[in-house]
Amino acid sequence: MIVARRKPFDEIKGSVSGAEQVLILGCGTCVAVCLAGGEKEVAILASQLKMALRLENQNVRIDELTIERQCDREFIEEINTRVTVDDYDLILSMACGAGVQLLSDVFDHKVVLPALNTTFIGVAEGPGVWTERCRACSNCILGVTGGICPITMCAKGLVNGPCGGAINGKCELDYNRACAWAMIYERLQKLGKMENVRKIQPPRRHDLATSPALVIHKAYQ
Amino acid sequence: MEGEQEVVDYEPRLVAMLCNYCAYSAADLAGVGRIQYPSNVRIVYYLCTGKVEIIHILKVFEAGADAVFVGG
Amino acid sequence: MRAIRKVEYTKRLLDEIGLGSERLEFFHIAASEAPMFAETAKKMTERAKNLGPNPLKSDH
Numbered sequence: 001m002i003v004a005r006r007k008p009f010d011e012i013k014g015s016v017s018g019a020e021q022v023l024i025l026g027c028g029t030c031v032a033v034c035l036a037g038g039e040k041e042v043a044i045l046a047s048q049l050k051m052a053l054r055l056e057n058q059n060v061r062i063d064e065l066t067i068e069r070q071c072d073r074e075f076i077e078e079i080n081t082r083v084t085v086d087d088y089d090l091i092l093s094m095a096c097g098a099g100v101q102l103l104s105d106v107f108d109h110k111v112v113l114p115a116l117n118t119t120f121i122g123v124a125e126g127p128g129v130w131t132e133r134c135r136a137c138s139n140c141i142l143g144v145t146g147g148i149c150p151i152t153m154c155a156k157g158l159v160n161g162p163c164g165g166a167i168n169g170k171c172e173l174d175y176n177r178a179c180a181w182a183m184i185y186e187r188l189q190k191l192g193k194m195e196n197v198r199k200i201q202p203p204r205r206h207d208l209a210t211s212p213a214l215v216i217h218k219a220y221q
Numbered sequence: 222m223e224g225e226q227e228v229v230d231y232e233p234r235l236v237a238m239l240c241n242y243c244a245y246s247a248a249d250l251a252g253v254g255r256i257q258y259p260s261n262v263r264i265v266y267y268l269c270t271g272k273v274e275i276i277h278i279l280k281v282f283e284a285g286a287d288a289v290f291v292g293g
Numbered sequence: 294m295r296a297i298r299k300v301e302y303t304k305r306l307l308d309e310i311g312l313g314s315e316r317l318e319f320f321h322i323a324a325s326e327a328p329m330f331a332e333t334a335k336k337m338t339e340r341a342k343n344l345g346p347n348p349l350k351s352d353h
């Protein structure tokens with residue numbers, strides 16, 4: 001899922017100051033799971049802003065709404081059935097960057113501001129801890145590397161590793177960090193697939209990872 | 222907005238969020254044992270303080286509480 | 294303990310707002326510690342007096 005974290009409070013407060021009516025819009029999917037932008041976080045931010053702005057004698061009305069997903073028009077269209085978007089002079093989105101952008105496209109006459117810093121695609125390791133696992137390279141090699149992504153985990157993003165600098169399974173750029181390729185060797189050994197590392201992998205297909213990338217499902221081409 | 226706060230002698234309003242099994246029993250016992258404690262403390266009772274939500278605490282301050290303590 | 298972590302985090306949120314984290318505290322109070330409860334209530338009341346009223350209170 002997409003992992004994000006809330007922007008510093010002062011930055012958010014500064015971005016809404018001067019507005020009279022603000023809608024804080026949460027997203028109930030990825031950012032809700034990583035405790036950054038779901039219904040609960042919307043309520044906390046709304047309460048904090050109400051108090052902080054009142055202390056500055058700013059009279060701002062702050063409403064809250066959380067929809068299922070902000071990266072899907074179908075769900076965004078639902079917003080107007082629950083609130084009147086034109087009542088607000090500003091929408092503060094607590095979705096990832098994709099959600100903020102689609103919201104800006106749909107309500108292109110409204111100021112839409114991000115309340116989060118979108119950080120990575122990753123997994124939940126335990127309560128409150130997430131790690132990055134995928135850089136969305138468009139040409140997944142996990143099948144060869146035993147399910148460990150060197151593009152994300154190797155500091156150099158090598159597809160043929162390790163480099164010459166790894167020491168005792170640690171990365172030469174940061175000895176606190178495991179060498180991704182050492183992990184891959186161990187995993188492949190466990191899987192009995194050591195032949196995978198004896199083959200030289202072709203260079204990364206940077207041509208596939210166009211920016212901005214576009215996906216059209218075959219059934220819709 | 223008031224500039225610097227002059228030291229006023231006022232009666233603060235406190236909210237205590239207490240766990241049924243420990244702190245609330247202690248408060249109860251204080252009542253039964255006639256142990257004096259300030260009458261300006263309002264008690265919110267939880268089955269467990271693990272159920273205290275951040276937003277509950279914020280709402281209490283929004284409503285004007287001067288201080289809050291959670292007891293577990 | 295979950296409650297302690299939440300209280301610590303909420304204290305940070307209160308600082309961000311400008312209300313001040315001193316207005317919130319967590320205390321361990323066992324079921325038998327009635328005097329401890331009274332003590333805590335007094336302590337926090339004193340603290341609130343020193344801090345002055347919550348500036349968000351409408352009747353001040």
Ligand code: SF4
Pocket residue numbers: 002027028029030031032068069070071072095096097098099100
């Ligand atoms: S808007 Fe972002 S955070 Fe929300 S569901 Fe879509 S990808 Fe996930």
Ligand code: SF4
Pocket residue numbers: 133134135136137138139140141142149150151152
């Ligand atoms: S190889 Fe590419 S697609 Fe696969 S996990 Fe790594 S970055 Fe993601």
